[in-house]
Amino acid sequence: xxxxxxxxxxxxxxxxxxxxxxxxxxxxxxxxxxxxxxxxxxxxxxxxxxxxxxxxxxxxxxxxxxxxxxxxxxxxxxxxxxxxxxxxxxxxxxxxxxxxxxxxxxxxxxxxxxxxxxxxxxxxxxxxxxxxxxxxxxxxxxxxxxxxxxxxxxxxxxxxxxxxxxxxxxxxxxxxxxxxxxxxxxxxxxxxxxxxxxxxxxxxxxxxxxxxxxxxxxxxxxxxxxxxxxxxxxxxxxxxxxxxxxxxxxxxxxxxxxxxxxxxxxxxxxxxxxxxxxxxxxxxxxxxxxxxxxxxxxxxxxxxxxxxxxxxxxxxxxxxxxxxxxxxxxxxxxxxxxxxxxxxxxxxxxxxxxxxxxxxxxxxxxxxxxxxxxxxxxxxxxxxxxxxxxxxx
Numbered sequence: 001x002x003x004x005x006x007x008x009x010x011x012x013x014x015x016x017x018x019x020x021x022x023x024x025x026x027x028x029x030x031x032x033x034x035x036x037x038x039x040x041x042x043x044x045x046x047x048x049x050x051x052x053x054x055x056x057x058x059x060x061x062x063x064x065x066x067x068x069x070x071x072x073x074x075x076x077x078x079x080x081x082x083x084x085x086x087x088x089x090x091x092x093x094x095x096x097x098x099x100x101x102x103x104x105x106x107x108x109x110x111x112x113x114x115x116x117x118x119x120x121x122x123x124x125x126x127x128x129x130x131x132x133x134x135x136x137x138x139x140x141x142x143x144x145x146x147x148x149x150x151x152x153x154x155x156x157x158x159x160x161x162x163x164x165x166x167x168x169x170x171x172x173x174x175x176x177x178x179x180x181x182x183x184x185x186x187x188x189x190x191x192x193x194x195x196x197x198x199x200x201x202x203x204x205x206x207x208x209x210x211x212x213x214x215x216x217x218x219x220x221x222x223x224x225x226x227x228x229x230x231x232x233x234x235x236x237x238x239x240x241x242x243x244x245x246x247x248x249x250x251x252x253x254x255x256x257x258x259x260x261x262x263x264x265x266x267x268x269x270x271x272x273x274x275x276x277x278x279x280x281x282x283x284x285x286x287x288x289x290x291x292x293x294x295x296x297x298x299x300x301x302x303x304x305x306x307x308x309x310x311x312x313x314x315x316x317x318x319x320x321x322x323x324x325x326x327x328x329x330x331x332x333x334x335x336x337x338x339x340x341x342x343x344x345x346x347x348x349x350x351x352x353x354x355x356x357x358x359x360x361x362x363x364x365x366x367x368x369x370x371x372x373x374x375x376x377x378x379x380x381x382x383x384x385x386x387x388x389x390x391x392x393x
Contacts, residue, residue, distance in 0.1 A: 018333070018385060020340060025382040027346035028354055028375075029073045035352050036070065036085040043067075043089065044353065046360055047370025051351035059102035061109060063092065065372035068113030068392065071121055072379050075390065087118060093130060103137040105151045108177025110134070113376065116183055117392040128187070135184035135193060138177060142196045145226030147203040149174050149196070151218065168223035171234070172208055172215055172246035175201065175253025179393035182260045194261075201257050205269045207231070208250070213276035214242040214291070215250055235361055241292030244305035245359075247277050248287075252312030252377075256393050259319050270316055277309060278331055285338025289359035289367065300367040302359035303343040304374030310335035311377045314384035336381050345370070354378050 035044075035053075042055040043063040056063045070086040073079070093114050096102045111134035118127035141150045151174060152166035178197040185193035207219045207228055216231030216239070236243030254270035257263070280291040287309065289302040313332035317325045345351040353370030355378050360366035380391060 021336065021382050021385045024340055024344065024346060025076070025379065025386065028069075028379050028382065029076060031346050031351075031354060032069055032073045032082065033079070036082065038352060039066070039085075041088050041092070043092070044370075044372045046366065046372075047353055047356075047358075051345060051348060051353065051356070051370060053352045053370065059096055059099065061104070061106040062372050063089075064110035064113040065376040068117060068376045069372075069379055071113065071117035071392065072376075072383065074121060076383075083122065086114070087124075089114065090118075090127075090130075097130065097133050097137070101153060101155070103134075104153050105138070105141060105149055105171070105174050106177060107134050107138050108174075108180035109373075112177075112180050112183065112392050116180065120390075120392060131180070132184055132187065135180050138180055139184075139192060139196055142200070143168075143221070143223075143226065145224070146170075146221040146228070147199045147226070148219075148221065149177075149200050168221045168229075169218055170200075170203065170208070170221070171218045172204070172243075172249045172253075175204055175257070176249050176393075178253065179256055179260075182257075183393075186260075197257070198261065198263070201254070201266060204250070205254070205265065209269060209273060213272040214280075215247050215273060217243045217246045235363065237290035237292055241290050242276075242280065243290050244277075244287040244302050245289070245308060247273055247280075247291070248305045248308035248312060251277065252308055252315060255312055255315040255319060259315065267319065270312070274309075274313055274316060274328065274331075285334055286342055286357070289362050300359045300362055301343075301357050302367075302374075303339055303355045304358040304360075304371045304377065306335050306339050306343075307355065307374045307377035307381055310339070310381040311384055314381060318384070318389065332381065333385065336385055339378060339381075 044053040044066050045056045045060055045062055046054055048054045067086045067089055070082050074082040111131050115127045115131040118124050143150055148170040151169045151171040154163040154167040181193040181197040208216050217233040217236050219231050220229045232239045250273045251270055254266045258267040281287055286301045287305045288299045293299045310332045313328045317328035343355045343357045345356050346354055354375040358369050358371035358374040360369055360371055
């Protein structure tokens with residue numbers, strides 16, 4: 001079935017549109033119409049000098065985010081060139097499904113924003129079949145003994161260090177990938193999809209979210225017995241710190257789990273991690289890359305964390321009512337306005353992305369860059385701020 005495209009403007013019963021957000025969204029769409037010509041069939045990976053993109057070489061966990069932006073822009077405008085640009089990438093996503101080493105925990109990021117979006121926007125049956133195939137691959141990563149979806153891929157004898165690191169591990173990012181399982185359940189009625197998504201979310205709530213509502217990036221289980229061992233980090237400052245993008249994944253992920261299941265424990269968890277993020281940010285409007293950094297010195301910010309967090313708080317505003325809804329909307333506005341004030345590239349001639357100052361992987365030296373996931377969530381946050389409700393999660 002083909003879904004009705006959303007109106008460019010908010011509906012009468014939605015919050016009063018913020019003119020600056022409308023204008024920024026229009027600039028994003030203009031930028032995508034420019035960048036799709038430059039990109040061709042390539043998928044942006046990370047920014048390089050002079051605000052230019054470097055591109056993915058084959059499979060990469062970020063390869064779906066540009067498709068997601070193209071589908072959002074198509075939803076807003078109906079421009080067939082944007083649809084064609086997104087569908088041009090289909091062979092690359094088919095290649096992921098045909099390579100078991102590429103089918104990892106992030107397959108939901110790829111196929112929710114490419115194939116599921118295609119199905120929802122055009123009714124293309126091949127896109128639907130690809131989305132369901134990806135959901136089955138994600139389902140197959142579930143570890144019954146610990147109640148979690150295995151993060152990364154233990155690659156075995158050719159890389160023992162990677163196998164030791166990955167085996168028995170879950171991560172915060174996977175909360176965003178659960179949307180693919182919930183979609184597959186709605187499409188097929190097969191309860192395994194929903195059950196695994198619910199179990200993984202509950203395990204995340206109990207083990208990745210600490211008692212004070214900060215979060216671990218990763219958690220390790222005994223791979224044989226499922227016994228919980230310890231929380232760690234991979235991209236944050238330390239095992240005991242709170243990586244900002246991980247906290248943001250959890251806000252958005254738990255809010256979305258509540259939106260599709262109605263389970264109050266997921267809403268309560270989203271509220272807790274969102275409240276904690278607000279507390280940790282203090283007076284700032286763009287998050288630092290980790291909330292536990294030493295007070296001395298200058299630390300990188302992460303515009304991608306701000307974009308994810310803003311979109312997640314708008315989603316929280318959508319699923320709550322009254323004063324609470326307004327509270328989340330106020331904080332989501334603050335985050336979005338922080339991005340517009342200090343990270344917006346849509347006014348910079350020649351820039352190929354939308355946001356500056358993204359922190360991809362600070363311990364590896366990849367910070368202060370354009371990031372395709374930051375750009376996607378920036379667009380989603382702008383649309384949510386204007387009252388739009390139709391997304392691919």
